Amino acid sequence: METLEKNTERLEVGLKDVLRSPDDAPLIAVLDGYHPADIAEVMERLDDTDSIRVFRILDLVRAAEVLDELDSDTARYLLDNEVPERIASLLDILPADDVAEIVSEVTSGEKQEEILQGLADRAPEDAQDVRELLAFKPGTAGRLMTDRFVSLAPNQSAESAFATLRSFADDAETFNALYVLEGERLVGVLSLRDLLRARPNQRLSELMIRDIVSIPADLDQEEVARLVAKYDFTALPVVLSDGTMAGIVTVDDVVDILEQEQTEDIFKQSAIHAEPGVLNAPYFSAPIWRVVKSRVGWLILLFVAETATSSVLQHFEDELKRVVALSFFIPLLIGTGGNAGSQTVSTIIRAMALKEIRGRDAWRVLLREAGTGLLLGLLLGVIAFVRSMIMGRGLPLSLVVSLTIVAVCAWANTIGSLVPLLATKLKIDPALVSAPLIATLVDATGLIIYLNIAHMILKELH
Amino acid sequence: METLEKNTERLEVGLKDVLRSPDDAPLIAVLDGYHPADIAEVMERLDDTDSIRVFRILDLVRAAEVLDELDSDTARYLLDNEVPERIASLLDILPADDVAEIVSEVTSGEKQEEILQGLADRAPEDAQDVRELLAFKPGTAGRLMTDRFVSLAPNQSAESAFATLRSFADDAETFNALYVLEGERLVGVLSLRDLLRARPNQRLSELMIRDIVSIPADLDQEEVARLVAKYDFTALPVVLSDGTMAGIVTVDDVVDILEQEQTEDIFKQSAIHAEPGVLNAPYFSAPIWRVVKSRVGWLILLFVAETATSSVLQHFEDELKRVVALSFFIPLLIGTGGNAGSQTVSTIIRAMALKEIRGRDAWRVLLREAGTGLLLGLLLGVIAFVRSMIMGRGLPLSLVVSLTIVAVCAWANTIGSLVPLLATKLKIDPALVSAPLIATLVDATGLIIYLNIAHMILKELH
Numbered sequence: 001m002e003t004l005e006k007n008t009e010r011l012e013v014g015l016k017d018v019l020r021s022p023d024d025a026p027l028i029a030v031l032d033g034y035h036p037a038d039i040a041e042v043m044e045r046l047d048d049t050d051s052i053r054v055f056r057i058l059d060l061v062r063a064a065e066v067l068d069e070l071d072s073d074t075a076r077y078l079l080d081n082e083v084p085e086r087i088a089s090l091l092d093i094l095p096a097d098d099v100a101e102i103v104s105e106v107t108s109g110e111k112q113e114e115i116l117q118g119l120a121d122r123a124p125e126d127a128q129d130v131r132e133l134l135a136f137k138p139g140t141a142g143r144l145m146t147d148r149f150v151s152l153a154p155n156q157s158a159e160s161a162f163a164t165l166r167s168f169a170d171d172a173e174t175f176n177a178l179y180v181l182e183g184e185r186l187v188g189v190l191s192l193r194d195l196l197r198a199r200p201n202q203r204l205s206e207l208m209i210r211d212i213v214s215i216p217a218d219l220d221q222e223e224v225a226r227l228v229a230k231y232d233f234t235a236l237p238v239v240l241s242d243g244t245m246a247g248i249v250t251v252d253d254v255v256d257i258l259e260q261e262q263t264e265d266i267f268k269q270s271a272i273h274a275e276p277g278v279l280n281a282p283y284f285s286a287p288i289w290r291v292v293k294s295r296v297g298w299l300i301l302l303f304v305a306e307t308a309t310s311s312v313l314q315h316f317e318d319e320l321k322r323v324v325a326l327s328f329f330i331p332l333l334i335g336t337g338g339n340a341g342s343q344t345v346s347t348i349i350r351a352m353a354l355k356e357i358r359g360r361d362a363w364r365v366l367l368r369e370a371g372t373g374l375l376l377g378l379l380l381g382v383i384a385f386v387r388s389m390i391m392g393r394g395l396p397l398s399l400v401v402s403l404t405i406v407a408v409c410a411w412a413n414t415i416g417s418l419v420p421l422l423a424t425k426l427k428i429d430p431a432l433v434s435a436p437l438i439a440t441l442v443d444a445t446g447l448i449i450y451l452n453i454a455h456m457i458l459k460e461l462h
Numbered sequence: 463m464e465t466l467e468k469n470t471e472r473l474e475v476g477l478k479d480v481l482r483s484p485d486d487a488p489l490i491a492v493l494d495g496y497h498p499a500d501i502a503e504v505m506e507r508l509d510d511t512d513s514i515r516v517f518r519i520l521d522l523v524r525a526a527e528v529l530d531e532l533d534s535d536t537a538r539y540l541l542d543n544e545v546p547e548r549i550a551s552l553l554d555i556l557p558a559d560d561v562a563e564i565v566s567e568v569t570s571g572e573k574q575e576e577i578l579q580g581l582a583d584r585a586p587e588d589a590q591d592v593r594e595l596l597a598f599k600p601g602t603a604g605r606l607m608t609d610r611f612v613s614l615a616p617n618q619s620a621e622s623a624f625a626t627l628r629s630f631a632d633d634a635e636t637f638n639a640l641y642v643l644e645g646e647r648l649v650g651v652l653s654l655r656d657l658l659r660a661r662p663n664q665r666l667s668e669l670m671i672r673d674i675v676s677i678p679a680d681l682d683q684e685e686v687a688r689l690v691a692k693y694d695f696t697a698l699p700v701v702l703s704d705g706t707m708a709g710i711v712t713v714d715d716v717v718d719i720l721e722q723e724q725t726e727d728i729f730k731q732s733a734i735h736a737e738p739g740v741l742n743a744p745y746f747s748a749p750i751w752r753v754v755k756s757r758v759g760w761l762i763l764l765f766v767a768e769t770a771t772s773s774v775l776q777h778f779e780d781e782l783k784r785v786v787a788l789s790f791f792i793p794l795l796i797g798t799g800g801n802a803g804s805q806t807v808s809t810i811i812r813a814m815a816l817k818e819i820r821g822r823d824a825w826r827v828l829l830r831e832a833g834t835g836l837l838l839g840l841l842l843g844v845i846a847f848v849r850s851m852i853m854g855r856g857l858p859l860s861l862v863v864s865l866t867i868v869a870v871c872a873w874a875n876t877i878g879s880l881v882p883l884l885a886t887k888l889k890i891d892p893a894l895v896s897a898p899l900i901a902t903l904v905d906a907t908g909l910i911i912y913l914n915i916a917h918m919i920l921k922e923l924h
Contacts, residue, residue, distance in 0.1 A: 035693060037693050037694075165658055166659075168658075170655075170659070172655075174638065174696075175638060175654050175655070175658075176636065176637060176638060192637050192654075193631055196630075196637075197631045228717060229720075229721050231497060232499075232714050234636075234713075234714065251696075251714060251717060252694050252696065252713060254717060255687075255690060255691045255713060255717060255720065256691060258691075258717065258720040259691050259720065259816075262720070262724045262727070263812055263816075265724075266727070266731070266808050266812050267808065267812075269728070269731070269808070270804050270807075270809075270897060271804065272805050272808070272809070283810075283813035283819055284818070284826070284830075288830065288833060288834055288837070292834055292837045292838055295834070295838060296841055296842075299798065299801055299802060299838060299842060300842065300845060302798070303794070303798055303801075303845065303846070306794045306798065307849065309797070310790045310791060310793075310794055313790040313792075314787075314790050317787075320789055324786075325776075325779075327782055327792070328771075328776050328779075329772060330775075330792055330793060331771035331772075331775070331792060331793070331796055331905050331906075331909065332765070332768045332771055335764070335768045335771070335796075335902060335905055336761065336764070336765055336768065338800070339733060339760075339764050339765075339898040339902075340761060342732045342733065342898055343732050343757050343761075346728050346729065346731070346732035346734070347729075347753075348745075350725055351744075354721075354725075354744075356745040356746070357746075358471070361746075364746070368746075368750065371750060372750055372753055372754055372757070375750070375754045376754055376757060376758055379754075379758055379762075380758075380762065380765055383765065384765070387769065435732060435897060435898075436801040436804055436897075439797070439800065439801075439901075440797060440801075
């Protein structure tokens with residue numbers, strides 16, 4: 001563990017120190033022995049000129065690995081400012097899927113073309129591979145896959161397969177899963193384990209599994225991650241509609257996606273627009289204007305929706321004037337409704353993401369959540385009643401408050417499950433139904449419930 | 463893809479149909495060809511008697527794989543109701559880490575002992591391995607690891623290493639990472655790639671990497687997952703304090719943890735107590751009383767905290783009586799504060815989980831978030847001002863509302879970053895600082911800000 005990350009703080013302090021001097025020797029010494037992921041992390045925290053200076057001093061292989069680990073903003077800056085020849089040599093080192101990812105960070109099409117051209121001058125086939133990957137939509141299996149997999153022929157013997165493995169030593173990304181191809185068509189898979197168990201002269205056609213689990217190139221990456229997690233795959237082959245094997249997606253890509261999707265879901269659930277510039281940037285790297293931009297849209301929308309509460313209260317102006325104590329409980333009641341609704345919506349959206357809830361479960365979900373809300377409301381209602389009586393609010397108002405709690409909790413849980421279910425029906429991403437959105441919807445409707453119950457029970461309002 | 467999960471609905475319908483008849487033949491036919499993960503998923507949706515009937519009809523290997531995939535409740539029920547001999551044979555098939563996980567689901571110590579004794583009668587060494595794993599704390603690397611790794615000796619040649627690989631064919635969980643041991647001490651690692659590249663007579667001591675990255679057995683599983691994701695490891699060796707190699711944690715365990723931790727974080731962020739019975743159960747499997755239990759604690763706590771708003775408003779009873787329109791804006795102002803605070807707290811907690819924020823960054827974080835809040839508040843304040851003027855609320859009240867928006871947004875963002883930072887300082891898990899908690903804290907304080915600004919500006923209140 002000594003060489004990992006415990007030292008990134010030391011690296012950062014050390015770098016800032018030696019960067020003050022124009023001498024390169026101490027810089028090289030400080031960087032020595034650090035993992036590319038750690039160098040990338042510290043470079044993201046440096047200012048642009050320092051970061052490019054560090055980048056230029058790294059040897060080619062390490063620079064390529066660091067480039068692969070950097071967030072979009074820093075990578076884009078380096079690509080824009082490094083000499084084209086060095087970029088081409090760096091990209092030449094990395095696998096095509098990583099190059100595609102890096103090149104896609106560059107926003108200008110012209111610059112992208114220039115980089116790909118540079119790579120083509122050096123390694124025309126690699127550049128072609130990258131172009132093919134870039135043709136797939138971002139966020140799909142096609143963009144994640146690598147063509148660095150072990151491919152064997154069905155009539156090979158186990159012994160000769162081992163020799164083939166050796167020829168893939170530098171290239172293949174995994175040896176756990178081996179693929180048997182006829183021409184370009186995937187006809188079977190076998191594991192290294194199967195190969196190790198086999199007799200030397202056994203044919204692969206006997207050893208391989210023909211019942212292949214494969215994914216299409218346009219499968220959403222979140223779905224790829226879920227399949228790998230559920231079925232414990234170490235790699236999944238990507239097969240085109242004509243049966244051609246295009247590449248494999250490996251479990252380590254899935255780990256990165258899971259982390260990224262987790263951030264995305266958290267942002268969506270908190271009503272933050274999940275734009276890549278903020279989503280994939282480390283906390284301090286995103287400029288404040290971009291953070292504001294990612295948050296302000298939903299804030300304004302929710303603000304406008306929330307103004308409905310003003311209209312509701314204005315409508316009941318007379319009641320609020322006559323019993324001013326009614327207003328004391330407004331934040332408590334809508335706050336509790338918002339909390340119950342938040343709990344429900346997060347539970348439902350998570351269950352949907354894990355495919356635990358299907359379309360035809362809608363009624364079961366609604367009944368279950370409304371029932372849960374009712375139970376929670378009854379428990380809280382009793383507490384509210386006792387507390388209000390102790391505070392000397394009198395029986396009628398205490399009754400109004402506690403009945404409202406019951407109704408609002410049941411209602412909030414209904415809204416909290418109904419809205420994501422509706423979104424799915426309307427083909428809207430349910431993860432966009434954030435907790436603040438549910439809270440906002442519950443606020444105005446909760447007030448209507450409250451003031452109507454008050455109207456029914458309080459004599460002063462008759 | 464045909465055999466995977468698309469068919470779980472069909473499997474469920476088919477099973478429910480054939481389970482009506484006491485005849486076993488159609489049941490066997492319906493189950494044929496399904497993946498254990500899919501059978502487990504459907505079994506969780508059946509009632510207990512049906513689920514054990516399905517479980518008993520599966521052949522040993524499939525039953526073991528299904529048992530490994532089931533959620534705690536269903537697994538516990540089966541372990542409590544299946545004959546001890548069959549349980550012992552099932553556990554005998556699974557690797558020790560999976561058995562430890564299954565056995566730890568059983569809540570009664572007596573039953574646990576009975577199961578381990580049954581396994582010991584059949585496979586004393588396996589039972590011993592499981593006991594050793596159970597000695598590690600749940601949620602640590604020690605509980606996740608497997609001892610099914612390829613171990614080699616430093617003086618072996620590359621050629622003889624291949625022969626050793628063959629002897630591990632049935633046993634090892636991965637062949638990508640190979641471990642070189644001297645006695646029980648880990649002295650080097652090498653990848654299968656390195657071995658494939660080597661000359662047949664090269665010694666492993668020449669080939670292996672001596673600068674080993676290892677983890678201690680008590681490392682938190684979330685931390686294990688983060689390291690694997692950051693450094694793209696396929697497996698990490700777990701080394702005890704005396705240098706003994708205890709096992710490896712593989713990337714596929716990490717995928718499961720990431721998914722589980724993701725659910726846990728979502729629950730915590732929504733003020734749901736993340737107890738295992740609800741956390742790891744599929745949506746419909748958790749009984750409602752347990753769902754209520756997981757939600758009611760935080761709801762009551764937040765309710766009690768939120769009653770502070772009643773006290774604040776009661777304190778300003780006179781002001782609310784004199785200008786009843788002040789109460790119209792209460793939900794709008796505290797709602798907006800709550801939304802801004804939710805955005806901030808989720809951003810901060812995510813950045814903390816990814817270690818993008820460190821302890822000494824506290825002041826930078828606070829300034830950044832307060833600044834963001836101020837900017838957001840200014841934007842929303844302008845909108846609020848224009849809207850309030852158009853609605854004919856008059857200049858003074860419009861000014862009060864829009865100034866409050868500015869102040870509340872800046873304040874909410876400050877609270878939203880300060881509280882998780884404080885929690886970390888106090889060694890409390892910052893993920894427990896939920897969005898509803900921040901919203902609740904902002905509600906009472908936001909009202910104080912609002913009514914004080916009103917007091918300063920509105921002539922009617924002087």
